Amino acid sequence: MKNNKLNIADLDIILNKLIGTHFKNIIFQPTKGVLENNIMVINFLNEATQYTLSVGCFVRVRKQNNIMLTSSDEFFQKNLAPLNVEKSDTLLQENLKNVNQELLNSTVGSINITPVADLHIQMDCGVILDILPDCLGQNYEHYRFFDNHAGNHYIVYNYNKVICCKCC
Secondary structure (H helix, E strand, C coil), rough: CCCCEEEEEHHHHHHHHHHCCEEEEEEECCCCCCCCEEEEEEEEEEEEEHHHHHHHCCEEECCEEEEEHHHHHHHEEEECCCCCCCCCCCCHHHHHHHHHHHHCCCCCEEEECCCCCEEEEEEECCCEEEEEECCCCCCCEEEEEECCCCCCCEEEEEEEEEEEEEEE
């Protein structure tokens, strides 16, 4: 299955491996000088297997009608004012701490993926993780799913304004 193009239905089947896994953590990974954008890394565990989403597009975490975190929080201070200096004490750091605490001991209840690869992960505690491709740049990589048990990873990217997937 390596280097094969996949459709969204294939990706949906693959991502359903997350159902029943336990949330491990969500972390912010600065990539200055390595990648175009910073990424969010979301880890899940199922027995001895770890699954990872490495996300370079927009991330939103919500519960009911409350937004708990977005990837844009890195650009704001804790008091919600825009950052005007080097990032040191951001809203994102505070929100990551709170989300990790809220999701402690939770499991994935369901997965929904849309035709444009928006990924919605419903946790059993009512929290929803939204991963939303947000860029039309040629070959722009939106997110990767690492299946550490199978040794595969899957890339969701943009090509000629169409969302594509491939196994690597």
